[in-house]
Amino acid sequence: MPANRLRLPARGSFAAAIAVAAISALLALAAPADQARAAEPVPSIGIVKTVKGEAWVLADGVQTVATPGTPLTKGCVVRTGPAGTIGMTLKDDTVLALGPGSELLFDDFQFAPASGALGLVLGMVRGTLEYVSGAIARLRPESVSIQTPSATLGVRGTRFLLKVAE
Amino acid sequence: MATAAAVLVALGGCASAPTEPLFSREPGSYVVLLPGDDGHTGAVTVSNAQGTALLDRPMQAVEIDGASIRPMDVSEKQIERDFAGALAARPAPAEVFRLYFRTGEAALTPASQRLIAEILDATQRRPAADVSIIGHTDTEGDAPSNERLGLERARWVAALLARHGLHAREITVASHGERNPLVPTPDETREARNRRVEVIVR
Numbered sequence: 001m002p003a004n005r006l007r008l009p010a011r012g013s014f015a016a017a018i019a020v021a022a023i024s025a026l027l028a029l030a031a032p033a034d035q036a037r038a039a040e041p042v043p044s045i046g047i048v049k050t051v052k053g054e055a056w057v058l059a060d061g062v063q064t065v066a067t068p069g070t071p072l073t074k075g076c077v078v079r080t081g082p083a084g085t086i087g088m089t090l091k092d093d094t095v096l097a098l099g100p101g102s103e104l105l106f107d108d109f110q111f112a113p114a115s116g117a118l119g120l121v122l123g124m125v126r127g128t129l130e131y132v133s134g135a136i137a138r139l140r141p142e143s144v145s146i147q148t149p150s151a152t153l154g155v156r157g158t159r160f161l162l163k164v165a166e
Numbered sequence: 167m168a169t170a171a172a173v174l175v176a177l178g179g180c181a182s183a184p185t186e187p188l189f190s191r192e193p194g195s196y197v198v199l200l201p202g203d204d205g206h207t208g209a210v211t212v213s214n215a216q217g218t219a220l221l222d223r224p225m226q227a228v229e230i231d232g233a234s235i236r237p238m239d240v241s242e243k244q245i246e247r248d249f250a251g252a253l254a255a256r257p258a259p260a261e262v263f264r265l266y267f268r269t270g271e272a273a274l275t276p277a278s279q280r281l282i283a284e285i286l287d288a289t290q291r292r293p294a295a296d297v298s299i300i301g302h303t304d305t306e307g308d309a310p311s312n313e314r315l316g317l318e319r320a321r322w323v324a325a326l327l328a329r330h331g332l333h334a335r336e337i338t339v340a341s342h343g344e345r346n347p348l349v350p351t352p353d354e355t356r357e358a359r360n361r362r363v364e365v366i367v368r
Contacts, residue, residue: 044336047294047296047335047336047368048294049257049292049293049294049368050255050256050257050293052251052254052255068293068294069293069294069335071336085251085252085254085255086255087255087256087257088257089257089260089296089368091298091338093259093260093366093368095256095257095259095260097252097253097255097256097257098251098252098255099248099249099250099251099252099255100251102252112340113342113343113345113346114309114313114316114340114341114342114343114345116345128248128249128251128252129252130249130252130253130255130256132202132203132256132259133208135346139345139346148195148230149231150195150214150215150230150231151195151212151213151214151230151231152212152213152214153197153210153211153212153213154210154211154212154213155208155210156208156209156210156211157208157209158199158200158202158207158208158209158210159199159200159201159202159203159207159208160197160198160199160200160210160221161197161198161200161245161248161249161252161253162195162196162197163193163194163195163196163197163248163249164195164230165194165195165231
């Protein structure tokens with residue numbers, strides 16, 4: 001759906017991204033195993049489940065109109081419009097919902113208990129959030145934090161609401 | 167007589183010390199702790215330049231950019247005013263199906279076999295359903311072997327579900343080995359309840 005995808009010109013480092021892609025392609029030619037890996041999509045850390053009004057997912061400089069099924073990836077940003085809301089689930093069963101005029105960054109997500117890699121770091125820039133914790137907070141609560149412009153929230157396995165006024 | 171006096175003292179203490187006043191004005195940025203769906207309330211710590219506050223009771227709140235970081239109560243009306251949109255957008259919590267194998271066999275127990283239809287039904291009922299199929303073991307044996315064993319079991323269940331026509335937006339197959347037990351145990355402990363494959367439908 002090309003109409004849903006909008007390249008953001010002001011995001012910079014576009015040339016750098018192309019250069020990186022070119023180098024990756026060269027490396028892939030040199031090593032067939034890498035080529036196979038490069039062809040796989042970036043693994044999603046969660047999925048959009050509900051949308052009302054306008055909401056977007058910004059990942060790697062590409063902004064996509066969010067609909068149920070839109071994947072979330074590490075480093076992505078989710079935004080809602082003045083009348084938009086969005087509900088999401090993460091792979092560790094964390095449940096997140098944003099009210100209108102919100103912006104949330106997915107700074108880090110690691111969910112591989114067998115290798116001990118666990119972590120969830122979210123950045124709430126503005127707006128309103130409902131948070132219901134998942135397996136990462138149950139297995140290692142100290143690895144979960146939610147940052148706001150003025151505070152850091154530590155989660156001990158729970159459900160809470162957060163409003164960040166502008 | 168003594169009991170009545172104790173009750174009066176308790177009530178008096180309660181009435182004279184409303185330690186948690188409501189926000190006296192419109193709060194700016196704040197956090198409110200809510201009870202979970204299971205009725206259990208967890209805890210949140212909030213740290214900023216003023217210090218750290220602990221919220222551990224339902225409806226306890228704290229302003230995060232105010233002059234102080236003292237917990238207060240917040241009214242339901244205030245929550246409704248600020249969070250109606252977010253609360254309405256929240257997706258349903260994940261459904262977890264625990265599958266168990268017959269002892270020493272590559273076959274599910276009859277009770278687990280009956281869950282297959284429910285799993286398929288749940289994926290069809292939910293918007294943009296995604297499914298995780300996670301293998302778990304008990305703590306008997308070493309951790310790397312248990313991770314491999316968990317993955318084998320998860321793949322076996324994934325193949326079974328595929329044959330039954332499982333369709334989802336994303337299907338994740340993984341192993342948590344012995345590191346995410348249902349029933350916590352010491353190491354090197356046989357525990358049948360922990361030897362399972364969890365199918366999580368979101």
